[in-house]
Amino acid sequence: MxxxxxxxxxxxxxxxxxxxxxxxxxxxxxxxxTKLQPSGLFxxxxxxxxxxxxxxxxxxxxxxxxxxxxxxxLAAGNGCIRSDDGGKSWxxxxxxxxxxxxxxxxxxxxxxxxxxxxxxxxAVSRDxxxxxxxxxxxxxxxxxxxxxxxxxxPGRVLAGGELGVLISEDAGASWNRSSPELRLVTHLEQSPxxxxxxxxxxxxxxxxxxxxxxxxxxxxxxxxxxxLYNASFDPHGENRMALAGWGVGVVxxxDGGKSWxDGAQGLPSRAVWRxxxxxxxxxxLWVSVHEEAAFLSPDAGRxxxxxxxxGSILYDFIFVPETAP
Amino acid sequence: MILFTVLxxxxxxxxxxxxxxxxxxxxxxxxAVIEHHARSDSGYAAVAARLALxxxxxxxxxxxxxxxxxxxGDMFWMFPVTAxxxxxxxxxxxxxxxxxxxxxxxxxxxxxxxxxxWLLYYTCLxxxxxxxxxxxxxxxxTGKSSAENQKEAEEWIRHWMDLTTTIGQGxxxxxxxxxxxxLPLSYLYxxxxxxxxxxxxRKMLDWVIADYAVENLNGIYAGAHARTxxxxxxxxxxxxxxxxxxxxxxxxxxxxxxxxxxxxxxVASAYLPPELIHRIATDRSRPYLHREQKRTRHRWRFTDIxxxxxxxxxxxxxxxxxxxxxxxxxxxxxQHSWDxxxxxxxxxxxQNTIFSLHxxxxxxxxxxxxTPMPDFLIESVVRSKKSYDSPDKFLGGSPYEEVTQELDTxxxxxxxxxxxxxxxxxxxxxxxLRDLREDASGWIFARGGRTYLAYRPLAPYEWRPLRxxxxxxxxxxLKNGTIVQAAAQDEFRSFDEFCxxxxxxxxxxxxxxxxxxxxxxxxxxxxxxxxxxGRPVSNxxxxxxxxxxxxxxxxxxxxxxxGEQMVxxxx
Numbered sequence: 072m073x074x075x076x077x078x079x080x081x082x083x084x085x086x087x088x089x090x091x092x093x094x095x096x097x098x099x100x101x102x103x104x105t106k107l108q109p110s111g112l113f114x115x116x117x118x119x120x121x122x123x124x125x126x127x128x129x130x131x132x133x134x135x136x137x138x139x140x141x142x143x144x145l146a147a148g149n150g151c152i153r154s155d156d157g158g159k160s161w162x163x164x165x166x167x168x169x170x171x172x173x174x175x176x177x178x179x180x181x182x183x184x185x186x187x188x189x190x191x192x193x194a195v196s197r198d199x200x201x202x203x204x205x206x207x208x209x210x211x212x213x214x215x216x217x218x219x220x221x222x223x224x225p226g227r228v229l230a231g232g233e234l235g236v237l238i239s240e241d242a243g244a245s246w247n248r249s250s251p252e253l254r255l256v257t258h259l260e261q262s263p264x265x266x267x268x269x270x271x272x273x274x275x276x277x278x279x280x281x282x283x284x285x286x287x288x289x290x291x292x293x294x295x296x297x298x299l300y301n302a303s304f305d306p307h308g309e310n311r312m313a314l315a316g317w318g319v320g321v322v323x324x325x326d327g328g329k330s331w332x333d334g335a336q337g338l339p340s341r342a343v344w345r346x347x348x349x350x351x352x353x354x355x356l357w358v359s360v361h362e363e364a365a366f367l368s369p370d371a372g373r374x375x376x377x378x379x380x381x382g383s384i385l386y387d388f389i390f391v392p393e394t395a396p
Numbered sequence: 397m398i399l400f401t402v403l404x405x406x407x408x409x410x411x412x413x414x415x416x417x418x419x420x421x422x423x424x425x426x427x428a429v430i431e432h433h434a435r436s437d438s439g440y441a442a443v444a445a446r447l448a449l450x451x452x453x454x455x456x457x458x459x460x461x462x463x464x465x466x467x468x469g470d471m472f473w474m475f476p477v478t479a480x481x482x483x484x485x486x487x488x489x490x491x492x493x494x495x496x497x498x499x500x501x502x503x504x505x506x507x508x509x510x511x512x513x514w515l516l517y518y519t520c521l522x523x524x525x526x527x528x529x530x531x532x533x534x535x536x537x538t539g540k541s542s543a544e545n546q547k548e549a550e551e552w553i554r555h556w557m558d559l560t561t562t563i564g565q566g567x568x569x570x571x572x573x574x575x576x577x578x579l580p581l582s583y584l585y586x587x588x589x590x591x592x593x594x595x596x597x598r599k600m601l602d603w604v605i606a607d608y609a610v611e612n613l614n615g616i617y618a619g620a621h622a623r624t625x626x627x628x629x630x631x632x633x634x635x636x637x638x639x640x641x642x643x644x645x646x647x648x649x650x651x652x653x654x655x656x657x658x659x660x661x662x663v664a665s666a667y668l669p670p671e672l673i674h675r676i677a678t679d680r681s682r683p684y685l686h687r688e689q690k691r692t693r694h695r696w697r698f699t700d701i702x703x704x705x706x707x708x709x710x711x712x713x714x715x716x717x718x719x720x721x722x723x724x725x726x727x728x729x730x731q732h733s734w735d736x737x738x739x740x741x742x743x744x745x746x747q748n749t750i751f752s753l754h755x756x757x758x759x760x761x762x763x764x765x766x767t768p769m770p771d772f773l774i775e776s777v778v779r780s781k782k783s784y785d786s787p788d789k790f791l792g793g794s795p796y797e798e799v800t801q802e803l804d805t806x807x808x809x810x811x812x813x814x815x816x817x818x819x820x821x822x823x824x825x826x827x828x829l830r831d832l833r834e835d836a837s838g839w840i841f842a843r844g845g846r847t848y849l850a851y852r853p854l855a856p857y858e859w860r861p862l863r864x865x866x867x868x869x870x871x872x873x874l875k876n877g878t879i880v881q882a883a884a885q886d887e888f889r890s891f892d893e894f895c896x897x898x899x900x901x902x903x904x905x906x907x908x909x910x911x912x913x914x915x916x917x918x919x920x921x922x923x924x925x926x927x928x929x930g931r932p933v934s935n936x937x938x939x940x941x942x943x944x945x946x947x948x949x950x951x952x953x954x955x956x957x958x959g960e961q962m963v964x965x966x967x
Contacts, residue, residue: 102780106468125504162539167552171767190696190767211700317771
């Protein structure tokens, strides 16, 4: 088999190595207490989506256990929810003390350690969700929107929130702010190519890049104004990345963030909740357009097609390996 | 002296209905509410009513199975279904009972994001887990066992009780949500097997009901509210609180069709509040000043204080109530900071209130209290709270409003930063005001019911008509303010005399550098108020007045009336 054929095999969705989940709500017309349209957790199957588990209006995202990727943790309004069968059956792990989860991250080097971002801080479980403890961030402003465990070092945790980026090098025992003071860090993302490289998006203060593992941050030039909701690295291209946001739509960089091109041409609006590159298709980019649908671009944002879940807000697209490595 | 006071009070106290009459009349109202819902031919309330009356269980079973084919409504689904489970007593068919139990495995209600959502959610989860003990996690939507569910729910319920009795209720004094607090407490009092929790629920019921009783005017919940709505803020009667005031005390008028909250309260404990609270609710023989400390809803962002204190002042007479909080953003939506509410014989359809506000809306405010991302927040709120982003609205708090009250006088000052959306003041002038006069002195005089009103705008204004009658005072000046003085008609020989007295009250107004007022009120109080001159601080009292008294942190509320005393001790 030629190298080209091997590359094609890996790039083809027919031989996808990941399951694609999305989390969100079909929100048009919904307020708490009224009938909820299909919402919660969805799995991509063929060219459609299959809803898994319960209807739930607020599942922000999920992460998985690398030892068994069918074990997933959901960051939900009702708490941190674990499923051991890929999303079909659920158990709420947290109690009343923790609500309206914003994010969840499993430590790749010690997968029983699960970190959650809360509107009032950070909590960690060190036994796969059986018990939880809050960590002391050392600050009064504790709204945390995004949390990531550094895959290169167990117990090294980055939390993005109201004050900026907080880092713990000692499994949550102590924290320091490494970014400038920012109104709200909305998302943190570690490069799949270089573990030292991170992106942070913010509310109306642009995007920041770190090349030293999150210890220092520099603003990315040329990023449009507006609330940025997330950043994504393309696993197939070291210098390709995308930013999504409200009013911004999607912007794509092919040169490691030095310049950005508009990737929202052809989308019905620039109110975009998420943009995530597909690890199984080179250049493929998934986005969620506010109360429109999921959209898929095969060419890194140059053209788009609708990809289901009409009328939805999708908070995240998450690619989970089919099998443990 | 104390003895004399007690004796005097007993001599002048009105002739209350004796206990037997009060009980009988209450049971008649309860019966009327249940019978009304039993006549309905669909819905959970109809099922619950029939079960409560032990009537037509076969129909109730069929209807319940039909409804449970597609559960919806989250915590608002949980409360009728829980009541039905407890009212069953073997009446439902096995299939219907099984469908009910199964729905708690297959449907996950959202826990919501407010105190009222959570009290409903956890009360129902507690009671259902109690009803089906020793069952494994696979049989509950939570994935937790009955014991785990019950423990979690009980912990939160007790936590809420502790918070409320130490630093005050978060969603305090709501015209609608009063029902959402009374209902779960009624459930716990009726159905909890734990004697301690049951007793605490009864005390909390008394606490919440007394909190309403002391600030009601013939059934209408008056004064400042954490939350009300676009209709109830104007037509003050039209709240669930009026429904409950009628049910508990026979005051005023129930809502058309009786609210679901009153109904489910009735089919659960049908708890009759003690005579002492009844007296507090109904005795308006003498004016009184009442103060409270509450707390804000949870603040997630932009502040170091999770629950800031709210200071309420309410002056109650038989003819009107003047009530306020300190102003500012104390709730993200539906806050009502101050007004005068006047009594009318039949308040249905009557807009018996006057007030002003700065119509404020912002993503900043919503992000402070809600967790979602910013850009969709205002639109998502407007989908259910229609006026939130309207410049014409009469509902909501503003960070640019400061309110001071002395008895029946209110001074509201506004300093709106340039560039603020909606840079103006809205004053509400009801269709039901009479003899409205724009006086050359700068005062606007009017009558509402048996109440005389003097309203002083501090900056020029114009009138904008309101669709349902009445008019809006529109004042597009950033440095602004309102003074309102209320008085009873029977204090004066004529309306003209009232107007004369107001004109002669010493008043100095400055708008620069900040709005400031020096005013001697009709009651002889000197008010010297400047915007930003200092915010109120706690005096350590959760309740303070002739009827209710409690210290912050004490978990004890002392109720007093006519020389009698009752203590609610939740320590």
